[in-house]
Amino acid sequence: MAADAPSVTARSERSPGLLARIGLRTPEQRAWAMYDWANSAMIVIVVTAVFPIFFSSYAGADLPRATATFRHSIATTIGLTIIALLSPLLGAIADYKPLKKKMLGGFLALGVVAIALMFFIPRGGWLIGAVLFVLANIGANGSFVFYDSLLPHVADTREIDRVSTAGYALGYVGGGLILLVSLVAIQRPDLVGLPSGEGLTPAEASLPARLAFVATAVWWALFAIPLFRRVPEPKVRVVDDSERRLGPVRAAVGRLRRTFGELRRYRNAFLLLVAFLIYNDGIGTIIRMAAIYGEEIGIERGALIGAIVLVQFVGIPFAFLFGQLATRIGSKSAVFMGLAAYVGITVVGYFMRTATHFFVLAALVGMVQGGTQALSRSLFGSMIPRHESGEFFGLFAVFEKFAGIFGPAIFGLMLALTGSSRSAILSIVVFFVVGAILLTLVNVDDGRRVAREAERSVAVPPSPTTA
Numbered sequence: 001m002a003a004d005a006p007s008v009t010a011r012s013e014r015s016p017g018l019l020a021r022i023g024l025r026t027p028e029q030r031a032w033a034m035y036d037w038a039n040s041a042m043i044v045i046v047v048t049a050v051f052p053i054f055f056s057s058y059a060g061a062d063l064p065r066a067t068a069t070f071r072h073s074i075a076t077t078i079g080l081t082i083i084a085l086l087s088p089l090l091g092a093i094a095d096y097k098p099l100k101k102k103m104l105g106g107f108l109a110l111g112v113v114a115i116a117l118m119f120f121i122p123r124g125g126w127l128i129g130a131v132l133f134v135l136a137n138i139g140a141n142g143s144f145v146f147y148d149s150l151l152p153h154v155a156d157t158r159e160i161d162r163v164s165t166a167g168y169a170l171g172y173v174g175g176g177l178i179l180l181v182s183l184v185a186i187q188r189p190d191l192v193g194l195p196s197g198e199g200l201t202p203a204e205a206s207l208p209a210r211l212a213f214v215a216t217a218v219w220w221a222l223f224a225i226p227l228f229r230r231v232p233e234p235k236v237r238v239v240d241d242s243e244r245r246l247g248p249v250r251a252a253v254g255r256l257r258r259t260f261g262e263l264r265r266y267r268n269a270f271l272l273l274v275a276f277l278i279y280n281d282g283i284g285t286i287i288r289m290a291a292i293y294g295e296e297i298g299i300e301r302g303a304l305i306g307a308i309v310l311v312q313f314v315g316i317p318f319a320f321l322f323g324q325l326a327t328r329i330g331s332k333s334a335v336f337m338g339l340a341a342y343v344g345i346t347v348v349g350y351f352m353r354t355a356t357h358f359f360v361l362a363a364l365v366g367m368v369q370g371g372t373q374a375l376s377r378s379l380f381g382s383m384i385p386r387h388e389s390g391e392f393f394g395l396f397a398v399f400e401k402f403a404g405i406f407g408p409a410i411f412g413l414m415l416a417l418t419g420s421s422r423s424a425i426l427s428i429v430v431f432f433v434v435g436a437i438l439l440t441l442v443n444v445d446d447g448r449r450v451a452r453e454a455e456r457s458v459a460v461p462p463s464p465t466t467a
Contacts, residue, residue, distance in 0.1 A: 022169075022320055023162030028154045031230030035147050036167035038223035040175030040312075042140050045216040046115055048287055049179055049308040050186070051133065053301060054209045058202065059121050059129035068126065070416055073289070075130040077409050079137030087145045091394020094146060098233045100390060104146035108224055111139020116217035119210045123202040147227075148377055149393035152386045153234040155378075157448060161331050164378035165323030168370035169316050176312025178219055182212040183305045234389070265454075268447030269383040269392070271438060276376050277399040279339055279435025281406050282428040283373065286345065286365065293349075293425075294358055303355035307362035314366030322371025331375040331382075332444050338372030339436045343429055350425040383447035385454040 024030045045051065052072060060068030094100045114135035121129045155163035185208040190196040194211075195204040263270040294304045325334045345364045352358060377396075384392040414424035 021162075021324075023155075023159060023164070023166035023323055025159065026154070028231050029163050029166075031226040032147075032150060032154045033163065033167040033170045034226045035224055036171035037174035038220050038227075039140060039143065039147075040171035041178045041216045041219040042111060042115060042136065043171075043287075044175040044179045044308060044312060045182060045212055046118075046133070046136055047140075048290070049305050050182060050209050050212050051118070051129075053304065054121075054206065055126065055129050055133070058123055058206050058209070060124075060126040061202075062124045063126060071126060071130060072133075073409065075133045076137065079134040080141065082134070083138050083141045083145075086142070088391065088394040090142070091145055091149060091390040091392070094149065094390035098235070100146045100149055101228060101231070101233050104143045105228065107139045107142030107146075108221070109139070111136050111143065112217045112221045114139060115213050115220070118213040121210070123206070145394055145396075146390070148381070148396065149389040150227075150231060150234065151377065152381045152384070152389050154231060157382050157452075160378040160382050161326040161375055162323040164381070165319045165326070165371060165374040168374040169319035169323075172312045172315035172319060172366075172370060174219070174223065176309060176316070178212075178215065179305070179309050179312060182208070182215070183302070183309055185211065186305065187302045234386075266384065266392075266447065266450060268442050268444065269380060269451070271442045272376075272380055272383065272447075273396065273399045275435045275438035275442065276380070276396075277435075278431050278438065279342075280373070280376070280399075282342060282346070282431035282435070283369065285410075285428055285431075286342075286349070287369070290349075290361075290365075294352075299355050299358050303358060307355075307358045310359060310362045311366040311369065314363050315370045318367045319370035319374060322368075322375060325371075326375055326378075330444065331379045332439065332442060335372055335375050335379070335439065336436060338368040338375075339432045339439075341368040342372070342432045346425060346428045346432070349428075379444065383444065383451050385451050387455060 019025055019030070024033060055072050056065060056068045060071065063071070090103060094103055114132045118129070118132050118136075121132070151160065151164060185192050185194060188196075189208050192208075194208055290308075294307075322334055322338070325337075341364060345361060345368075348357065348361050348364065352361060380392075380396055381389070410424060410427065414427070
């Protein structure tokens with residue numbers, strides 16, 4: 001498939017101008033971006049909206065509300081820690097052998113099965129729920145390592161920001177659609193033929209949420225198919241005889257050791273990683289704890305899910321807008337704008353008391369969430385050599401997942417110490433401020449220059465979509 005792929009020029013001439021402008025110029029780019037559409041179902045249903053409330057009110061029904069929240073945050077921490085420790089080695093193996101798509105598929109299968117099994121969680125079965133949530137997180141975040149590592153192979157430096165933000169925008173569309181359907185089923189089960197009214201058993205009352213998990217598993221698997229069909233497996237760096245004798249695991253460990261040593265050469269990419277570790281901690285905490293925090297302070301469940309639906313649909317135009325903004329002012333400056341907005345979001349979260357406040361907060365998050373994260377991904381992708389994308393995005397995953405670990409862990413610690421989530425909110429501001437300060441030290445042009453020089457110095461066949 002890769003050998004017969006048409007040239008970029010030929011594909012560009014056939015592609016509609018609008019698709020090219022929004023970052024979906026080639027069939028490979030469109031298939032790659034569809035995985036964001038696919039996996040966003042897992043993010044909005046399991047991570048953000050439905051499962052946290054389901055865990056607190058059903059799986060953890062016999063626990064005090066604060067205890068259920070604490071155990072949910074611990075499950076989050078465990079899942080992200082496991083994949084953070086595995087990611088660099090897995091990424092290095094995928095750069096040794098052409099395995100990126102196979103590894104992505106393996107983690108996808110793990111996540112899909114774990115989410116489908118959530119249908120069978122019984123009332124009070126918080127431990128079963130926690131284990132399946134850990135496995136779903138490992139599956140999703142493991143697949144993201146290899147999905148992100150494909151980005152530099154489907155987009156060149158000039159369009160990588162637009163392709164990345166287009167993926168996030170499609171993710172908002174897909175996530176918003178499945179969340180909207182789930183909201184209707186949960187709020188008005190009678191409209192879709194599910195049990196409703198008074199006197200329902202716990203199993204009947206929870207059926208809409210449990211069916212949402214099954215729908216999420218099917219959605220994720222189904223819409224991942226275009227990536228496996230249309231995105232070619234990237235060529236790998238030529239393996240020398242010494243590496244071939246070591247085998248894939250030992251060779252990957254050696255490559256990973258060299259990659260850590262080379263971080264001094266890719267100083268700007270490393271600085272971005274550190275800044276991203278810090279400010280993404282704040283972003284991840286808001287994403288993962290918003291619904292369960294709102295539930296704790298008494299916001300009605302329908303309003304919580306409705307506000308998260310709002311995030312998805314507000315995020316669609318603003319993700320594309322951030323991609324266009326990056327072409328005008330630079331991706332780094334656009335990220336700064338997102339971080340400034342997050343400081344305001346955190347303050348609003350601290351003073352939040354009503355459903356109206358929560359909707360305002362959701363609209364603000366929708367404006368900046370996708371663009372900030374997408375541009376961070378593409379900015380990093382533009383400052384690393386493509387032939388080592390698996391290794392470097394393995395490191396990116398470590399920093400991203402540890403960012404997801406610290407925030408919920410601090411949130412859970414403050415909750416355990418004070419008995420209230422509100423006291424932990426303002427501490428998130430520190431992550432955005434410190435991350436922004438470190439981001440000022442990143443020289444994007446120099447980082448890209450060093451990465452391109454590294455690519456020219458090794459024997460790597462060019463990617464068919466970026467040649």
